[in-house]
Each structure stands twice: as C-alpha cells, then as structure tokens.
Amino acid sequence: MPLLEAAGIKKIFGKLTALDGAALTVGENEFHGLIGPNGSGKSTLMKCIAGAEVPTQGKVSFVNTDITAFTPTERARAGMSLKFQITSVLPTLTLYDNILLALQAQSSLFDLLFSRTRGVLHDQVMTMLTQFRLADRAFDAAAALSHGQQQWLEIAMALAGKPRLLLLDEPTGGMSLEERRVTGELLQPIKQHCSLVIVEHDLDFIRDICDRLTVLDQGKVLASGTVSEIQANKAVQEIYLRRA
C-alpha cells in the first residue's frame, strides 16, 4: 500500500474546472515532485490532499485510511504536515520560541505539565535549529532572518510533529541560487523518516531531489513516473516547450 493515494480528484470553482480527475500516489520515504504549467492545478491538488480545499469528487487515502472527509487537523494528527506560500512564522518571536511553539502544539497537556519535558523540548528545539543551520540565530527575532532562512524555519516547524508526509508548495520561491542549493541539502536527511510532495517551477532543483514526478496539465495528470521516465516523455517535453 502506498503512503498516500489521491485518485479521481475533481475540483470545480464556479465555472472553472481546476482539477479534472487528477491523481497522485506517493510511497514511504519517497520524494515526489508535482510539476506543470501555471494554473495546471498543482496548488489545488496539494490543498485537496491537505484538506484546505474539499474536492468536488475523488478519494484521498493516507496510511491505509480513507481521509477524504477528514479536517486539516485530523489529517495533521494522522501524520500529514504542510507548508504553503503563506508564512506561519511569528516574526516578533525568536526562532527558538517559534520552534518551541510548533513542538508544544504537538505535545499533550499531560506532557507539558511535567517540568521534565522542558529539558527534552529544549534539546529538540536546538536539534531542529542545528539541522536547519539556524542554531546561531536561535535567539534572534524571526523577522531578522533572510527570506531563505525564514523558509527553512518554516520547514523545521512543519516537521515538528514528526509527520510521515510533508507537503511543500514552492518552498524555494524568491530564494537565491545558493539558498536553493542549501534547501536541497537540508531536505535530504528527512527522507529517512518522511515522504515529501513538493511543487516547484525550478526543474533542475526538482530533478536533483525527487525520486518520482507527476506532471499536471489543465487539471489532469499528463504523466507520472521516475525522473528519467518523465524527462524522456514526449508529451511532457511538449508542454514545457509550449511554455518556453
């Protein structure tokens, strides 16, 4: 059984059909890239998976459970985490407190009542900040970070609940080339415990980090397969040439 299986996803906004039977299958510890031209339905599909949009038709299964009717909170509890383009960082708080809040949101009230937990949480915060190369900025306000660093902080926060699937919609938007390269490096280690669905326009970036790709075009899956299969696919080459 795959970790995530979205099938026959249709999403209609008024007169516009944003998704027309789209599908996405993601295995355990797989990095999956979702690509396609502007307006092809990538963000809408991510939202239907995360529960931010309700599909007009279709089914989403996650960890052997039909989650089509689950709320975003129920999906998060089941092990799904997402970071969209809109920021969830609290800019006036320090990086340390931002991560601490994200971790506390995952802890039970019972855990929080024991002071012992504070030490454990401290170690977890510092481990996450170190993993995302932000430890030296721990006590700076999040607002003082560069754009790229803010994105890394958000990814770290999205990982606080130890999800089995992380959804990232254009995490490298507005980043410098160097920041993109570092983002690829920072994401690699999470593969040991988490799968990833990532939307990106930067095809070099996505080719470097993903195992498999799904290509959307006008709300439908044009192709899905390994990176080399997709690169060799004539229909995919055509939509990218059409766009250029």
Ligand SMILES: Nc1ncnc2c1ncn2[C@@H]1O[C@H](COP(=O)(O)OP(=O)(O)OP(=O)(O)O)[C@@H](O)[C@H]1O
């Ligand atoms: N809330 C909404 N209401 C109405 N139409 C919407 C809504 N969200 C998306 N759409 C439309 O659905 C289509 C798919 O949009 P979507 O944002 O999913 O595309 P995308 O592939 O993520 O594009 P981009 O690469 O530009 O981010 C577009 O035509 C868009 O205008």
Ligand SMILES: [Mg+2]
């Ligand atoms: Mg989008």
